Amino acid sequence: MIKALPVKRYLALSGGVGGAKLALGLSKILDPEQLTIVANTGDDFEHLGLSISPDLDTVMYTLAEINNKELGWGLAGESWDTMDALARLGGETWFRLGDRDLATHLQRSTLLASGVNLSGVTQSLCQQLGIIHPIIPMSDDPVRTCVKTDKGDLAFQQYFVREQCTPEVEGFYFDGIESAKPQPQMMDLLAGDELAAIIICPSNPFVSVDPILGLANVKDAMRNNSAPVIAISPIVAGMAIKGPAAKMMSELGIPATAAEVARFYGNLIDGFVLDESDYGLKSEIEQCGIHVHCTNTIMKTLDDRIDLAKDVLSFIDSIDDKTNKKKKENL
Amino acid sequence: MIKALPVKRYLALSGGVGGAKLALGLSKILDPEQLTIVANTGDDFEHLGLSISPDLDTVMYTLAEINNKELGWGLAGESWDTMDALARLGGETWFRLGDRDLATHLQRSTLLASGVNLSGVTQSLCQQLGIIHPIIPMSDDPVRTCVKTDKGDLAFQQYFVREQCTPEVEGFYFDGIESAKPQPQMMDLLAGDELAAIIICPSNPFVSVDPILGLANVKDAMRNNSAPVIAISPIVAGMAIKGPAAKMMSELGIPATAAEVARFYGNLIDGFVLDESDYGLKSEIEQCGIHVHCTNTIMKTLDDRIDLAKDVLSFIDSIDDKTNKKKKENL
Numbered sequence: 134m135i136k137a138l139p140v141k142r143y144l145a146l147s148g149g150v151g152g153a154k155l156a157l158g159l160s161k162i163l164d165p166e167q168l169t170i171v172a173n174t175g176d177d178f179e180h181l182g183l184s185i186s187p188d189l190d191t192v193m194y195t196l197a198e199i200n201n202k203e204l205g206w207g208l209a210g211e212s213w214d215t216m217d218a219l220a221r222l223g224g225e226t227w228f229r230l231g232d233r234d235l236a237t238h239l240q241r242s243t244l245l246a247s248g249v250n251l252s253g254v255t256q257s258l259c260q261q262l263g264i265i266h267p268i269i270p271m272s273d274d275p276v277r278t279c280v281k282t283d284k285g286d287l288a289f290q291q292y293f294v295r296e297q298c299t300p301e302v303e304g305f306y307f308d309g310i311e312s313a314k315p316q317p318q319m320m321d322l323l324a325g326d327e328l329a330a331i332i333i334c335p336s337n338p339f340v341s342v343d344p345i346l347g348l349a350n351v352k353d354a355m356r357n358n359s360a361p362v363i364a365i366s367p368i369v370a371g372m373a374i375k376g377p378a379a380k381m382m383s384e385l386g387i388p389a390t391a392a393e394v395a396r397f398y399g400n401l402i403d404g405f406v407l408d409e410s411d412y413g414l415k416s417e418i419e420q421c422g423i424h425v426h427c428t429n430t431i432m433k434t435l436d437d438r439i440d441l442a443k444d445v446l447s448f449i450d451s452i453d454d455k456t457n458k459k460k461k462e463n464l
Numbered sequence: 465m466i467k468a469l470p471v472k473r474y475l476a477l478s479g480g481v482g483g484a485k486l487a488l489g490l491s492k493i494l495d496p497e498q499l500t501i502v503a504n505t506g507d508d509f510e511h512l513g514l515s516i517s518p519d520l521d522t523v524m525y526t527l528a529e530i531n532n533k534e535l536g537w538g539l540a541g542e543s544w545d546t547m548d549a550l551a552r553l554g555g556e557t558w559f560r561l562g563d564r565d566l567a568t569h570l571q572r573s574t575l576l577a578s579g580v581n582l583s584g585v586t587q588s589l590c591q592q593l594g595i596i597h598p599i600i601p602m603s604d605d606p607v608r609t610c611v612k613t614d615k616g617d618l619a620f621q622q623y624f625v626r627e628q629c630t631p632e633v634e635g636f637y638f639d640g641i642e643s644a645k646p647q648p649q650m651m652d653l654l655a656g657d658e659l660a661a662i663i664i665c666p667s668n669p670f671v672s673v674d675p676i677l678g679l680a681n682v683k684d685a686m687r688n689n690s691a692p693v694i695a696i697s698p699i700v701a702g703m704a705i706k707g708p709a710a711k712m713m714s715e716l717g718i719p720a721t722a723a724e725v726a727r728f729y730g731n732l733i734d735g736f737v738l739d740e741s742d743y744g745l746k747s748e749i750e751q752c753g754i755h756v757h758c759t760n761t762i763m764k765t766l767d768d769r770i771d772l773a774k775d776v777l778s779f780i781d782s783i784d785d786k787t788n789k790k791k792k793e794n795l
Contacts, residue, residue: 182513182573212545218567222592224574232563236549242513243555261553 140166141329143446144322146271148173148341149188150205150375151367151432152334153195155445158438159332160196162446165265170196171319173336174251174270175278175307175344176289180228181219183238184245187290188341189255189270190237197262205375208233227295252316267318271345274313278340279306289340298377302384307344315348323354330449331355333364335430337378338397352401361403361452363445365430366391369408374431392417395425404452406430406445424452471498472660474777475653477602479504479672480519481536481706482698482763483665484526486776489769490663491527493777496596501527502650504667505582505601506609506638506675507620511559512550514569515576518621519672520586520601521568528593532562536706539564558626583647598649602676605644609671610637620671629708633715638675646679654685661780662686664695666761668709669728683732692734692783694776696761697722700739705762723748726756735783737761737776755783 143163147156147170156170172189179185187206194200194208201207211231220226230238237258244254250273259268278289282300292298322328336342342364346352355362368391373379379389387393392414395405404424407414408431415425426448432438474494478487478501487501503520510516518537525531525539532538542562551557561569568589575585581604590599609620613631623631653659667673673695677683686693699722704710710720718724723745726736735755738745739762746756757779763769 181570182577183570208549212543212563214543214563215546215566215570218539218564219571222567222571222589224567224571232543232545233549235546235566236553236555239512239514239546240550240553240555246513258553 139327140164142166142322142327143168143330143332143449144319144328145170145332145334146173146336146342146345147171147188147192147334148336149176149191150195152188152336152341153192153200154432154438155332155334155365155441156192157195157198157435158432158440158442159445160266161435161439162442163266165267168266169318169322170266170268171271171316171345172268173341173344174272175276175340176293177275178277178288178290180290181225181230182242183230183235184242185228185230185238185290186241186251186255186270189251189268190234192268193237193255193259193262193264196259196264196266196268199262207231228290252318269316269318271319272313272316272348274309276310276313276344276348277308278344279308280340281305293377298380302377302381304385305339305343307347310344310347311349313348315351320350320354323351323358326359328358328360329453330360330446331358331362332445332449333362333398333402335365335367335374337367337373337376337381338394339378339381346401355401361449362398362401363404363406363449363452364395364398364402365406365441365445366394366408366411368394369430370410390414395421395423404448406441406448424448426451470658471495473497473653473658474499474661474663474780475650475659476501476663476665477504477667477673477676478502478519478523478665479667480507480522481526483519483667483672484523484531485763485769486663486665486696486772487523488526488529488766489763489771489773490776491597492766492770493773494597496598499597500649500653501597501599502602502647502676503599504672504675505603506607506671507624508606509608509619509621511621512556512561513573514561514566515573516559516561516569516621517572517582517586517601520582520599521565523599524568524586524590524593524595527590527595527597527599530593538562559621583649600647600649602650603644603647603679605640607641607644607675607679608639609675610639611671612636624708629711633708633712635716636670636674638678641675641678642680644679646682651681651685654682654689657690659689659691660784661691661777662689662693663776663780664693664729664733666696666698666705668698668704668707668712669725670709670712677732686732692780693729693732694735694737694780694783695726695729695733696737696772696776697725697739697742699725700761701741721745726752726754735779737772737779755779757782 172192177186251270280292281304284300382389391411395418428444503523508517582601611623612635615631713720722742726749759775
């Protein structure tokens with residue numbers, strides 16, 4: 134009698150653009166039952182009376198392959214008639230909402246107001262957009278990333294979009310994180326024994342990943358799960374592929390290197406994927422007891438995304454073969 | 465020493481399309497300090513999380529001359545990208561909100577949420593649109609017109625837009641009208657002695673004008689003011705120029721005639737403007753003690769709007785000359 138091999142399941146934690154690119158790559162090589170994508174909601178905010186979830190939307194639009202590749206946010210082929218009219222009315226237009234993108238926020242706001250939680254809203258939106266891989270918010274409760282800067286504390290989108298990341302960063306805090314309940318599907322996967330790995334996508338460690346990790350019991354559940362935790366560096370050759378990660382590191386007095394990203398995750402991770410241009414940092418990271426894999430992590434094309442996804446899965450298999458996930462050693 | 469003649473001021477009560485056309489005509493021949501337009505807010509509603517004021521917007525867009533003349537609502541040159549995207553997301557699209565029109569509702573909702581009242585919001589929107597004549601909502605408090613029908617009670621926009629006026633009307637009620645405070649500027653004008661006339665625009669008497677008249681003290685203030693009250697018939701030759709007024713009258717068992725509109729307003733009005741095609745009804749209305757003026761009331765062009773406005777003002781002057789406003793007789 135042949136016993137079916139258990140399905141290898143993966144949990145991917147993602148912020149916006151970079152994370153979404155790898156999530157798309159993973160979705161191209163994994164069945165829907167094998168991949169669950171958790172998106173950061175720390176950068177969610179309420180604007181013009183609408184509930185906006187920028188990272189969730191970026192992941193959703195990217196997986197539906199309707200994302201705007203030029204802008205790095207929003208929808209492809211977008212028009213801006215509402216924003217132009219809003220400008221004429223003296224409204225706030227610093228956060229650019231395209232006409233089609235607005236429909237997402239209107240529908241989310243309407244469903245939330247009707248009592249559907251953010252997970253349910255996301256499921257409905259994904260279904261309508263034909264996305265077959267589950268995308269879940271990190272929590273159904275509001276968590277709001279705040280950036281401490283030399284210009285005072287700023288809500289994340291105010292820092293990121295309105296102020297275009299110019300204020301000097303002094304730290305971060307996540308309003309509501311103590312009371313926010315981590316999303317139950319995510320916690321079920323972390324508590325179970327079906328995961329082959331937990332993948333921390335190449336997203337900003339401070340404002341995209343840390344809000345997820347900071348939710349109650351998430352880190353403990355990750356450590357207690359026997360599956361390895363793998364992070365892919367968002368910093369390549371001392372620069373962030375996109376976004377303010379490198380600038381933030383400098384301002385926080387941390388060298389803007391991939392090695393520091395690995396150190397930031399510390400003993401939470403078992404493996405780290407480094408861009409080939411940062412090969413020189415490999416042994417430094419390995420000295421922290423972290424497996425390191427060097428490859429091209431710059432995802433310009435869909436093929437790049439798929440190649441990196443395959444590379445990450447092979448790396449996970451190689452760690453698994455060595456069966457030396459730290460917590461196993463510790464047990 | 466020459467004493468300046470007092471400014472003749474007019475208060476116009478308006479619903480949507482028909483009323484807005486006459487309001488535009490009046491605005492072309494009266495200075496801003498001479499004309500105040502009060503718009504019905506009984507058909508306001510909350511939809512997709514937005515605060516929508518259809519009659520206010522129609523008056524506003526008409527006075528800014530940016531209204532959509534083909535549709536009879538919304539903005540000229542409108543696009544529908546948000547609605548199309550919302551349809552894709554499975555959202556509610558029965559109430560068509562154009563991309564540009566959406567900006568008005570986003571801005572209104574944002575300002576209301578920030579604590580500005582509807583009068584303040586309307587003032588801000590009008591200013592941005594370059595409207596120089598004051599447009600005010602009938603109240604800053606919510607009043608919601610409900611239509612009693614053979615299919616049950618329907619919120620006005622559900623009856624009017626979603627059900628396209630097909631259910632048979634049995635009556636109306638105005639949720640919140642007992643506690644809603646009539647707009648203070650309107651009440652100040654009605655309480656003062658500067659008005660030359662109160663003009664009830666050619667709007668639906670049941671759902672556009674009656675909510676205004678039903679606000680606390682409005683009818684009394686109109687009766688106590690020495691200025692004549694003039695109504696222009698929205699019913700011409702047994703049909704409504706636009707909207708369900710004639711259908712409603714039939715379903716309520718009232719003959720759909722201009723004479724019945726005059727009877728509906730009864731002793732509240734001193735004068736009635738009738739379309740020339742309804743000349744045969746003149747004496748019947750005059751027998752109710754109402755001055756009647758027959759003229760072309762069908763406003764197809766801007767010139768028609770201006771002509772009717774001039775006609776109405778001349779008619780008011782003629783009533784004033786006779787100094788036989790009913791309440792004066794009664795005093």
